[in-house]
Amino acid sequence: MLPRRWKIRVSRLVQASIRNRVLAALPATEFALLAAHLSRVELALGERLHSAGEPISYVYFVERGFISALALLSDGQPLEIGLIGAEGAIGVSVILGAETSYCETMCQRAGSAYRVTTAALKDAIARAPHLRDLLLRYTHAFHIQVAQTAACNAHHELGQRLARWLLAAHDRSRVAELSLTQDMIATMLGVRRSTVSIAAGTLQRAGFIRYQHGHITILDRVGLENAACECYEAVAEEYRALFGVYPKALTPVKNRPDLG
Amino acid sequence: MLPRRWKIRVSRLVQASIRNRVLAALPATEFALLAAHLSRVELALGERLHSAGEPISYVYFVERGFISALALLSDGQPLEIGLIGAEGAIGVSVILGAETSYCETMCQRAGSAYRVTTAALKDAIARAPHLRDLLLRYTHAFHIQVAQTAACNAHHELGQRLARWLLAAHDRSRVAELSLTQDMIATMLGVRRSTVSIAAGTLQRAGFIRYQHGHITILDRVGLENAACECYEAVAEEYRALFGVYPKALTPVKNRPDLG
DNA sequence: ACATCAATGTGCGATACCGTACATAATGGT
DNA sequence: ACCATTATGTACGGTATCGCACATTGATGT
Numbered sequence A, B: 001m002l003p004r005r006w007k008i009r010v011s012r013l014v015q016a017s018i019r020n021r022v023l024a025a026l027p028a029t030e031f032a033l034l035a036a037h038l039s040r041v042e043l044a045l046g047e048r049l050h051s052a053g054e055p056i057s058y059v060y061f062v063e064r065g066f067i068s069a070l071a072l073l074s075d076g077q078p079l080e081i082g083l084i085g086a087e088g089a090i091g092v093s094v095i096l097g098a099e100t101s102y103c104e105t106m107c108q109r110a111g112s113a114y115r116v117t118t119a120a121l122k123d124a125i126a127r128a129p130h131l132r133d134l135l136l137r138y139t140h141a142f143h144i145q146v147a148q149t150a151a152c153n154a155h156h157e158l159g160q161r162l163a164r165w166l167l168a169a170h171d172r173s174r175v176a177e178l179s180l181t182q183d184m185i186a187t188m189l190g191v192r193r194s195t196v197s198i199a200a201g202t203l204q205r206a207g208f209i210r211y212q213h214g215h216i217t218i219l220d221r222v223g224l225e226n227a228a229c230e231c232y233e234a235v236a237e238e239y240r241a242l243f244g245v246y247p248k249a250l251t252p253v254k255n256r257p258d259l260g
Numbered sequence C: 001a002c003a004t005c006a007a008t009g010t011g012c013g014a015t016a017c018c019g020t021a022c023a024t025a026a027t028g029g030t
Numbered sequence D: 001a002c003c004a005t006t007a008t009g010t011a012c013g014g015t016a017t018c019g020c021a022c023a024t025t026g027a028t029g030t
Helices: A002-011 A028-035 A092-096 A118-127 A129-155 A158-171 A182-189 A193-205 A221-227 A230-243 B002-011 B028-035 B092-096 B118-127 B129-155 B158-171 B182-189 B193-205 B221-227 B230-243
Strands: A039-043 A048-050 A058-072 A078-084 A104-117 A177-179 A209-211 A215-218 B039-043 B048-050 B058-072 B078-084 B104-117 B177-179 B209-211 B215-218
Touching: A028 A118, A028 A129, A039 A058, A048 A058, A058 A118, A058 B129, A078 A104, A078 A129, A078 A158, A078 A182, A078 B129, A092 A118, A092 A129, A092 B129, A104 A118, A118 A129, A129 A158, A129 A230, A129 B058, A129 B078, A129 B092, A129 B129, A158 A177, A158 A182, A158 A193, A158 A215, A158 A221, A158 A230, A182 A193, A193 A209, B028 B118, B028 B129, B039 B058, B048 B058, B058 B118, B078 B104, B078 B129, B078 B158, B078 B182, B092 B118, B092 B129, B104 B118, B118 B129, B129 B158, B129 B230, B158 B177, B158 B182, B158 B193, B158 B215, B158 B221, B158 B230, B182 B193, B193 B209
Parallel strands: none
Antiparallel strands: A039 A104, A048 A104, A058 A078, A058 A104, A177 A215, A209 A215, B039 B104, B048 B104, B058 B078, B058 B104, B177 B215, B209 B215
């Protein structure tokens, strides 16, 4: 059975092979403390990991793909407040003492994660100061992302916000091609799909992206960065600082694939 | 000299007399640990307590008045992401490991606070688990406030947002009268002053507020609550849960002064 | 009482986005 | 190859807010 095989695999978990940046940054002894409780899970597109108001059973350290954190307004319309990839984890508010999730978390690009029960994480944190400090600092970086989004939503035009979002999604992917419909993006950004269509058309005509039936290819990262508002760079810088790496820590190796 | 007198006063600091809800909620032993390092400061209108990108020297436990946390966008325009009164503290991100402030904090209503150096707070936290847990939970509540604001900025109309903001400000005051110009409010909400003028006029004609040359009086809280978006209640509820109090914990004793 | 300044009300063309509808194009299944 | 479905482009009146300008009103100091 699959679960059994996963369990075997996890018991052999080698830290160096882990792509989640938080887990990778831990001292070996503290990683070992947590590793016994990690289990690897596949994340399917559209899968919901936490629901607003519901208890947080697991904390997920994302490895591949990315997850949206969505605020749910009373009119039922979700709106993205943050995007999480291999640089982070979701459900970490449990370490602040939260018992329930204040937002929905949903998989926007299929991938995988290592998850741990809330209880096991809290237990590990009590004995692993570096893990605790790193998760707190990550929480702070995520908080900054949300705060920047609050200002961005109020001030920046859709063209800029779309470019910002595509860059953030690209950073959290490993390839230039994203499986995203305009409808999905419109939901994330809280605007009409037709409005996204117009903004995306502009980016496509500029040669920054190529768009075709649920598939977006990033053609020109630099062009997109110029088209995006400052919010992209501000948040990216914060995550770079978090891991103390000089060159763009979040930027995938393979970027700008079709450009010179 | 004033500083000497304050010092004397602080050395006699009685927890029961403190209006800051975080400090008031501490176990006596832990309060004592912190009290020796607290100093009382007056907060003048417009005073800036932290600047974006600058180190956080002091953490402020607000007692009277309220403080805005403002994101600074590159066009120089500030935009409020959170409002803090006696229910909380500012600069608390130092306990997440932040070294600098990611936002501006500015006094919007004159009052007072107890402040402590970052170093002393970190020291106290290491020895006072309840203080640490309470500050972490407060941080989480503030995070929710910011996330709600992100969604609110994208979705809700100015009329609703203005009503929400007035309610939040009223909760953090002790009287119904606020010294606020439309210009200040417009800056907080990130809109034109003339737009605020129209929205405020609507609220005034409805009898919810009275507006006169930099002074707003809340006449009808219930009316305002109906005019506000859900975001007000969602955030207020979170702070009530934080302090575990059943009836509106944040609502000042003296509300709806002119209403039956 | 008067002058001055700050705060507010208002007007108006421009614009971004809404809300909705419909047409077209690409994809996937049979 | 065909069809059903999904994704995208586009149109159009409506609305909230912008960006700017100017008039008016209330507070303040002398």
